[in-house]
Amino acid sequence: MNTMNRRQQLLILGIISGIGLVAILAGIMIYMNASAAIIQKPAEQIQVAPPQQPAPGENISPGSSGYRVSLSTVDVSTGQPLGNVSVYLDGGYAGSTAGQGATGILEIGPVSEGLHTIRVTKSGYIEDTKNVSVPAAYPFKIGLQTELLVPIREAGSHDTKIDIVFVPSGTTYNCAKETKIASTRYVTDRSAFVSDVNRVVNESLFTLDSVTDKTSPIPADYRDRFNIYYYYDSSDFADAFSGCAGTVPEKFWKTVPFADMVVILYPTYYTLDTGAPCEPNGCVHPGTGRSWMKTPADQNVLFQHESGHAIFGLIDTYCGTTEYWQNDPDPNVWSSQAGCRQDAINHSRDPLACRQIQQTNPTACTKQFWRWDPDPDIMHEGYSGTFGKASTLRITYILDHIDAWGRTP
């Protein structure tokens, strides 16, 4: 043949197109770098993937023998190919299916013969890891399940923000009958749950500035120090009335390990006027890694009271059957009057406002702990009031010390 055949022509055109594509990507990088220089983006915030080198003794270096591994990623709910999935071979980043468009196929190699792990991650999907044996008789196919977690407001990385996750309850409580009852509101209507979550966030959590002390205010950007999510599994709901603080869905911790505080939300608490013995409206289960609380969706101040415990480590200031300790640093409850007064002096507050936690009506109650915040104090009332100077200082301390592990400078 004295002319190029069709395949050769296509090959040359493919090379030209490839050069074009590389030029586009290079242009994008040049453009973005130039933009970054203009906005003076802090260097330490730029994430850099590690250079890809084989581990010592591993037979996958370029040029050595090995196998090409074809990997296909699909969305299990639709069965459709899923692109832009990050793929890690044996813990090292191996590429993204983005390299081949939205088809969800990636070829890795050369890969040495034997057992390997392939981990796949994609935003909005539950990450998955498979053990694979190379060579295999057919391409590997990994299905990714849509994450049950939906972001409402993401302000930054999990390390640097307080991650609050709302979970719907399939139960509520009728105090008149002293019985737990099934609640279908969130079970049958996801949008009702989402609507309640948004309302609680906007009317309770994000109104902290209006219920805290104005003379030494909490950080003005406090809303940006939270990541807010909701978790909705239509086959498994939380039970707000299993034990004091309730229980979360079985799969929850596996899929949302980073949750700093889980809020089990139930629609409403029926009949409040009969008094004890009834199940609590709100309750906190503190934990080092797994902390959760329950609260009704229709009581904004009670949410602030419970999140005062759960998120900010505040102590109840009413006298009753509850837990007391001096919650250093920046406490709102002291184990001695002297300590309370000294702290008040240190923070230019009136030391004479320190008073013992006690109650004479309806039954006499006295605790060997002292409080400073004036009434109506949210941690005293539960259903009304504000956070005083001491509680506000404590809230600010937590907002300023989110990553106590010290992962971020």
Place this chain on the structure above:
Amino acid sequence: MKLSPVIMMICICCILAGLAGSVAVDPAQYDKSVSIHLTIDNGKITAQSTEIYYGSAPNLIPTQEGFRGELVAADGSIVKTFPVSDPRVQSGDVIVSDPAGPRIQGVVDRQNSADFVVTFPLDPKVTEFRIYNPSGGTLLTSVNLKPQIDAFFAAYPRDPDNPASVGSRAPVNSIPQPAGSASPLAASSGQVLGVLTIGSGAMLLLGGGFASFRILRTKTGSVQRNILVVDDNPDILSVISDMLRMSGYSTRIAPGGRECLDELAVAIPDLVLLDIGMEPMNGWETLRLIKKNPATQGIPVVMLTAKPLTPKDVLDYNICIEDYIMKPVGLQDLNDAIIRVFDRRRMIQEQIAAAKGTRIDRKEICECARLTRVVDVNKRLWNLLVKTYNLEGGTPGPGEELTRAIRNTEQTIRDQEKRLEQIRHHLGSGVM
């Protein structure tokens, strides 16, 4: 009219520059956490299990009352001390009505036994977790993390935090970028250069794509070919179909030999990709029935299998098949095989078309076309046999009988090539 390509280029540049900030590839994620599942029973704490996994750990909420946790390094130094809340205590509130107005009451749920989980970020230098009773400082239990850390990095040896490879890789987020020191002018120039580069690239990409499209349309006469994929493994069916669609083919699938014949009765595809090892009707039997039916015998069939090809397969079926692809098949191999089949068909059709109108015997033209295909297919199959049985390698090859059979196949190909040459010579005049 002359302005339209320029306008098009400017539009593309603007769109691409706008999209530049929205390239949706997730950054590499290497956060790892440790979760220790513990139980407490009447004050005695027992570790039940330890798990290390990819993912972020929760933040540490300071000053929870309960126990004291410690993370300890291999040399015994304490890396971190932190509070661990008492899992047996849950504090609640209930708001009740009272003649004097609503009031809050406390509810404390205390138990003797409880399960709990302590979760913290993995620090490779930490090898032990200890939990103490804060009142007397008594050690309640300790957990040696080293076996789990070693097992984790054995499963993920290429992780950049693997102690065995530290020094050979840069840890994530540790490479500082030089602070932005470019002047605004230089940065603007960079943006202009970026846009121009994007524009040039877009022109090349569009030009290449357009020309390829024209070639595909004019040479093949059709935009999209249809391929029937037959395999009894649903995963393979799905993956191969995805690969084919990615390459621009439309696909149909059949989960077995019988279903393949049913599909062929509905519509004739341009090619059948047929698995051999199926139940109850295997690929060879399906192939026999396809070739027996006059309506389907002209469809090119490519065999797809994990089973090594044998000389007997070649002798029995070389007339019937177009190619033989060994699993695992990569995207490139699959595309090459299919393009080879279509190119060969097109070339033979062009040769037949060129011979029409001449006085050349139609029988000879047909034989030439048939032999062209058979020789090409047989050469591919022979190459596969040589590779499969390592006839060219220095290592011990197959048995004598098998070697002889392969050599016979080679001889058959030579004979067919000779005959093809004769026919071409006879036809002459450069038609073939």
